[in-house]
Amino acid sequence: MRVIVTGGAGFLGTLLCRRLLAGPVGIGGTTAEVSRLTVVDLVAPADDVAADPRVEHVEGELSRTLGDEADAVFHLAGVVSGAAEADFDAGMHTNLDGTRAVLEYARGHAMPPVLVFTSSLAVFGSDPAIGPVGPVDDDTLPRPQSSYGIQKFVGEQLVADYTRKGFVRGRSVRLMTVSVRPGRPNAAASSFLSSIVREPLAGERAVCPAPPDMPVALSSPDRTLEGILRAAEVDDATWGSRTAMNLPALTTTPREMTAALDRVAGAGTSDLVDWVEDPAVVAIVGSWPPSFTTPRAHALGLRADDSYDDVITSYRDRT
Helix, strand or coil: CEEEEECCCCHHHHHHHHHHHHCCEEECCEEECCCEEEEEECCCCCHHHHCCCCEEEEECCCCCCCCCCCCEEEECCCCCHHHHHHCHHHHHHHHHHHHHHHHHHHHCCCCCCEEEEEEEHHHCCCECCCECCCCECCCCCCCCCCHHHHHHHHHHHHHHHHHHCCCCEEEEEEECEECCCCCCCCCCCCCHHHHHHHHHHCCCCEEECCCCCCCEEEECHHHHHHHHHHHHHCCHHHHCCCCCEECCCEEECHHHHHHHHHHHHCCCHHHHEEECCCHHHHHHHCCCCCCECCHHHHHCCCCCCCCHHHHHHHHHHHC
């Protein structure tokens, strides 16, 4: 089985590559070992991934040829939320033109591959003419309020239409904000939802640019990876609608997150968090819905994290 992962050198992409290389994986109703894994990214994959003889690295634009036909394509590459808002052309080029290039590559296959597209909760937003988004369910109409959200929503529709035409076996999954991410802060508007835990655990200061009681929807790396893999695993009938599927979310607030930090790491750990509100960040992240009901994902066996205490504990034990 040949598999392609775009954005495979990123955090989630690396986790996904490691899992694909670790043993048999389900793709579209069948299970097999990965015989060849192509990692598409602007930088080299993690050393342990690159060391596997089954791995090849394609560096450069998504419009470049991706080589021979694949059984599955995981399309994770993208310009993140804050960066897409700050640089409109970069967001359009990667998030929209890049997605179209990946779909066109898949369209050229003799047999349509399974294609998993990672979308985002950012496709939902608080329309100024309508008001805040209430609890989101599987039928809630997306109203993105950022360039990133719009680009992801357009990507979902392209995947749906290429699937309708029989070019791919597409499955779009809407990811919640992933927390806790390791490493350093990135250009995502929601990056602080990892840094306010990650940095204090390392004895460093962090800034929370959002109000303490602003509700947010989160998912741990493990739960997020589980959703991506499950989308690829099931057959077409089990997947069902071409509409994107919302992954389950844990609803919390920055105040509750830092309280969990103190419970897990010790009282006073959260004193390293500075609360300095940034209107630009709040305008983006605050427009995203914090509450989801996800019966479609539940029917596939997917669940939200039980508590943020568990999320922090899992992250701490791995680092």
